[in-house]
Amino acid sequence: MSTVHTDIVTPAGKVYEGDVHMVCVRSKNGELGILPHHLPIVAPLEIALVRLKHEDEKQVDYVAVHGGFIQVSREKITILSEAAERKADIDVERAKKAKAEAEKQLDTLHETSEGYAEALKKLKRSELRLSTAALNDTVPEA
Structure with a gap:
């Protein structure tokens, strides 16, 4: 199973950085499930949960993202948000x-x-x- 490098960034700095198997996020146009080698996209995000599923498919990280944008390339996913918090930091x-x-x-x-x-x-x-x-x-x- 392959992974994709994922960053979640706010004006205050990086909230999340890691290699994951799948990123699930809610855009203004609906839910997105992004796997490695996804076609490039840029989409505006809702105030919503981001689920970061790991390669073993049993562990998942959760980040509350307060709007922003997601940029996907074949090698990397970047979420830019005005505010975001990892579950443990709430x-x-x-x-x-x-x-x-x-x-x-x-x-x-x-x-x-x-x-x-x-x-x-x-x-x-x-x-x-x-x-x-x-x-x-x-x-x-x-």
């Missing part, structure tokens, strides 16, 4: 607090109000952090 208490604050903001704002889109984005990010932190690091047996 502060669950901080994410719970951010979620409660975002929900409170959304309760007081109308969909057309200034600040509504930012509060919704904050809610999505905090929910992604919480769901990522709760994941298991192994792929279930079929």
